[in-house]
Amino acid sequence: MSSLQALIFDVDGTLADTERDGHRVAFNQAFEHAGLDWNWSVELYGKLLAVTGGKERMAYYLEKFNTSFPTDDKTPQMIKELHQSKTDFYTKLLSTGAIPLRPGVKRLIHEARKQGLRIAISTTTTPANVTALLEHALGEGSTDWFEVIAAGDIVPAKKPAADIYVWALEQLKLKPEDCLAFEDSLNGVKSSLGANLKTIITINGYTKSDDFTGASLVLDQMGEPDNAFTTISGDNFGASYINLDLLKKIHAA
Incomplete structure (x- = not known):
């Protein structure tokens, strides 16, 4: 049995509850800025989360939910520009401190660093979004704490494909059995399990009904000594955080 050597974290929904009051809001700001009448409600955004990746999510929206919007060969460029605008709005939103880390995240990261455990990121969000969240929530220079940041379009097939985790493992030069993954969604756990990683889930409002079969432990949050997690499935070995x-x-x- 190999020893635990690294923790690999998803970002959106796992480190911080960024989707509903972060990314969704920034998408709507980008749409308004571009003069579009698109508006993604909380309910609609939950449906759009079936697709990972912001550019892919907009394409899915046009294909399934806004079918009357005229599309042509210029649409991919429009989506690309909208996505860049959305990233700008998102990073400005993070700079206000409006999106804190979820309970237990900061403590666990500091504990891992103190004990010499390697940490990494595996996410479909853009590198700019990752940097903005980490620097504002953990402090300046905290991006450097993460040995590998596998993010955005670094692999062509996004979650639920396992590629982003496989890439992260390759960069870490570790085997799946050397690591644990942290996720929050069905697409995320499909990706991590597809890379043969034992996975811990912390659900959120959008993912509480997802099927997490195969996950080692499913919780409502990571918890704190004075704020115990609730175990949904799996063995918590008597722990409360x-x-x-x-x-x-x-x-x-």
Whole structure:
């Protein structure tokens, strides 16, 4: 049995609850800025989350939900420009401190660093979004704490494909059995399990009804010593919050 050597984190919904009050809001700001009458409600955005990647999500919206909007060979460029605008609005939103890290995340990252455990990111969001969240929520220079940041279009096939995790493992020069993954969604757990990674899930409002079959542990949050998590499925080994002791037990199980 190999020892636990690295933790690989998804970002949106896992490190911070960014989707509903972050990305969705920024998309709507970008649409308004471009003079479009598109508006993604909380309910509609939940449906659009079936597709990972912002550019892909806009294409899906036009294909399935706004079919009357005229599209042509210039549409991909329009989507690309909208996505860049959305990223700008999103990073400005993060700079206000409006989107904090979820309970337990900051503590766990600091604990991992203190004990010499390697940490990495595996996400479909853009590198700029990752940097903005980390720098504003964890502090300046915190991006450098993560040995590998696998983000955005670094692989062509996004989650639920396993490619982004496979790439991260290659960069870390580690095997799946050396690591644990943290996810929050069906597409995420399909991706991590597809790369043969044991996975811990912290659900959010959009993903609470997803099927997490195969995950080692499914929780409502990572928890804190004074703010216990609720276990939805899996063995928590008597713990009330995620720390390295619990993670080592999950890894060894």
